[in-house]
Amino acid sequence: MIDIPYRSALIIGAGAGISGSLTRLLREAGIAVVVAARDIGKLAALVNQTGAIALQADAADATQVERLFAETEARIGAPEIVIYNASGRVRGPIAELDPAQVEQAVAVSALGAFYSVREAAKRMEPPGKGAILLTGATAGVKGFPLSAPFAMGKFALRGLAQSAARELAPKGIHVAHIVVDGSVRSEHRADSQDNTLDPDAVAQSYVDLLRQHRSAWSWEIEIRPWTEKF
Template sequence: MPKALIIGAGDGLSASLARLLAREGYAIALAARDIAKLDALAAAIGATAHACDAASETDIATLFAQEGDAEVVIYNPSFRTRGPITELVPADVQRTLQVCAFGAFLTAQQAARRMIPRGAGTIMLTGASAGVKGYPQSAPFAMGKFALRGLAQSLARELHPQGVHVAHVVIDGGIRGARRPESGQDTLLDPDAIAESYLHLIRQPRSSWSWEIEVRPWGEKF
């Protein structure tokens, strides 16, 4: 049974990814800082749950020592702080960079060390609109997501020739959920539909790998 490791698991997109991949025959490992929130999802799909701070080198190394044989690794954590540049708290800015970008580096490094010898594997990084366009009063998030996109592009060029598929998914729009219900006009991204796009990337033949795709609701402004 193939294995998928989802870091930054919780409600929304990561839960949709976990349920879809479980239906596709993957054994699922979930990682989050607060694993209590994963109880229902883990029980429903037979997943394992691991406490992990995505920005901690020690935590990521420990996680991969336990679940490092995963064929698919998805990095989904996110953290943001907003406000005028003159009022941002440096510690919050640093945390944004650590979670959005540094944790992705730690994850990709551990995954690559295991996938390169096998000559196979998929590393997927969840991006955002902020990774391609910086918004006012959102400089930290733009910094983190721009860095994530640069990491993905560099890794794709390095690892694709070694048989490891690296893909960056730009989530350009709000995601439907309990705290953001749909208005009935498809103005929000359906997390189950996004998960289908991830599955398409996982299944891509290596003769036509994508390193990046964008997903957005039809009414979202470019």
């Protein structure tokens, strides 16, 4: 098995689910990890468990993203892995949605990803090495009723990933979009195990991407529970 060829990681939009599982796997592999969120108080248990560093940032704010990357670089060096896990959701009939709330939701899902990819590319292009993984959703492939803002943001995210992959892969930077097609299991959900995604298994799929040889990079993968219809 090819070892993970990176030594530092920044996870943006971190929480207890996929991000928590990813943090544990990366730390077990000896990789320094910074986890970022608007509310870093929710990351205290993860930080205590793994030794990861928590930094506060609003991904929808370009200035805060710039600062986040600068602070990450000062703490663990320029991140060789950047994982964007943030997303914004607003539900409701299109005719009744608040434009300001829609703008914020799309900003988190799409613009925040752009700000993050931009900062990552600045640091990864000179050495010609790095990986950028963007967490997508079923909504980025097909839009559902009452969920237009989420679909708008995730469709934009997928387009960003495809464009960035084509631009940056020839420069040695692996860009991949992960379509998470299903609900992620948590201790707070009552769903049966067959109907939900195990966050540890999802995180393993991310790590498998990081281990890919550059002669066989994937730009997109879909992961879903085995009972999920598609």
